[in-house]
Amino acid sequence: LDEPTNDLDAETLELLEERLMEYTGTVIVVSHDRAFLDNVATSLLAFEPQEARPGRPTHVVREYVGGYSDWLRQRPPPVEATAEPPPRSQMEPAAASPAAPRRKLSYKEQQELAALPGLIERLEAEIAGIHAEMATEGYYRRAGDVLAADKTRLDEAERRLAEGYARWEMLEGNAPHS
Numbered sequence: 001l002d003e004p005t006n007d008l009d010a011e012t013l014e015l016l017e018e019r020l021m022e023y024t025g026t027v028i029v030v031s032h033d034r035a036f037l038d039n040v041a042t043s044l045l046a047f048e049p050q051e052a053r054p055g056r057p058t059h060v061v062r063e064y065v066g067g068y069s070d071w072l073r074q075r076p077p078p079v080e081a082t083a084e085p086p087p088r089s090q091m092e093p094a095a096a097s098p099a100a101p102r103r104k105l106s107y108k109e110q111q112e113l114a115a116l117p118g119l120i121e122r123l124e125a126e127i128a129g130i131h132a133e134m135a136t137e138g139y140y141r142r143a144g145d146v147l148a149a150d151k152t153r154l155d156e157a158e159r160r161l162a163e164g165y166a167r168w169e170m171l172e173g174n175a176p177h178s
Helices: 010-022 034-040 068-074 107-134 144-174
Strands: 043-049 058-067
Touching: 010 034, 034 068, 043 068, 058 068, 058 144, 107 144
Parallel strands: none
Antiparallel strands: 043 058
């Protein structure tokens, strides 16, 4: 629903809120009506700025459990926007510099590289399991602290997965290719 509250009187808005609360499926709503979001939302997707880095998007989509007021409490502090773009030298791709010579991986690094696909697979399965649990009917009727704990667990697994991919990429980049 895109801005469903713009043209509704109070009585119709209350009826819409009641019907949405009774609905057991998923509804994606875009609205600037904070009270409406507090009354009907069980989860919010927020487009938030992130620290500017070359080759990285300026915004990221984050999911928050609860309505608008819950988002205000959970969100990270705002990232300061810079008025001027970074100097040109910082915006040039890293490929412009000569490639670092490949070095042979240590035994420990070889073992780590061999173990990373299994770790990544386990983390992806864990994330999929959490997503499946969150998609079950009635999930968002649970206590707020349970929902927040699940969201924390999901965020931690996603962070570890990103670190695993980054480490794999780094080790693969250093490994000599046959």
